Amino acid sequence: MNITLRQLQYMLALEKFRNFSRAAESVHVTQPALSMQIRELEQSLGLTLVERRPRDIRLTRAGRMVIDHALRIDAELKSLEADLRRGQGQVNLGVIPTVAPYLMPRALPKLQAVQSGFRLREAQTHELLEDLRKGRLDAAVIATPAPDTEEITLFEDHFLLAGLPEALERLEGISPDALDPGELLLLEEGHCLADQTLKICNVNRDARSVDLGAASLTTLCALASGGMGVTLIPEISAVAEQHASPKLAVTRFAKEPGRVLRLVRRADAVDDGEWFESVANILREAGQSVLDDARRDIPVQPAAPRMKMQAAQ
Structure with missing residues (x-):
């Protein structure tokens, strides 16, 4: 298992926008690049994190768990950045x-x-x-x-x-x-x-x-x-x-x-x-x-x- 910060960032964007294209745009990558990173994360975990639907996406239980941890990690990183700036x-x-x-x-x-x-x-x-x-x-x-x-x-x-x-x-x-x-x-x-x-x-x-x-x-x-x-x-x-x-x-x-x-x-x-x-x-x-x-x-x-x-x- 090798979860990267980039993958967690992409998961947070996907959870926020509920759309692969808009999520990719928000993190300044192409939609295929974001989709590939999510697929690699799922393969690494051996779990489905996102249910792909024609006009929407839904997070699975495992996906919501990843989001919960990603939010905490994101908060710690922002705190670290603030401390280092000060x-x-x-x-x-x-x-x-x-x-x-x-x-x-x-x-x-x-x-x-x-x-x-x-x-x-x-x-x-x-x-x-x-x-x-x-x-x-x-x-x-x-x-x-x-x-x-x-x-x-x-x-x-x-x-x-x-x-x-x-x-x-x-x-x-x-x-x-x-x-x-x-x-x-x-x-x-x-x-x-x-x-x-x-x-x-x-x-x-x-x-x-x-x-x-x-x-x-x-x-x-x-x-x-x-x-x-x-x-x-x-x-x-x-x-x-x-x-x-x-x-x-x-x-x-x-x-x-x-x-x-x-x-x-x-x-x-x-x-x-x-x-x-x-x-x-x-x-x-x-x-x-x-x-x-x-x-x-x-x-x-x-x-x-x-x-x-x-x-x-």
Whole structure:
């Protein structure tokens, strides 16, 4: 069985005009050409779809079934054409796990309002870049530069020190690279945040006597609030993680390290990119809203100079 869109189009025209000549004229083909396509469709299905009469045609039960499906297919095709004209087809967006739970709840409602379809995938950076390369994703929010991509900077996300209040009081005024590697908690290998933390704190993971690698920031903060050590957390996560772990205290460094969050897509993408800028603007606005909440709850020291970090490759 090999039903073509052309055959379905001809069936719809025949159902509308109830005459082979007028149906053929409406789709700009000759009457014999239209008749031949209907015959081929019937032969392919092994069914009679049209009863030919001297002055009229009638659809059989099978013919009416074909018309019902053809109408739905025609409606979907028109919807597709409209979406493509507006540049509003489904966007497949990837986001790293240390950003997705904190940024996307605020961004998604607005993204869904301006896009006809939206699909979110949360995964580590290397997985997102592979999906981007293979066309499974249209764009990704990551925190490290990526080759062969076009990028739009979203915002800078500073790193804060988190742990029990007594631990932070003891470490007040300390710089990240002066933290004791033995009490530094990290995400498991593969997370770019873990690599960035090691770089900021000038620590070698292999040299640590105890490695309590966590799969998520929530687990990491739960360990810290349980007195297992201290950790660096992104500013974007601070409010949510303090709510999740009420014993967790968070403080700022005098010189704040940070990461740059960016929206990337393939450099060789062939569309006009209007949707890309629109998505970036929404993500930037949502991110700034989350950061404003964090800076209200954990005020930035007015005179504190900020240290930008060269992102880990």
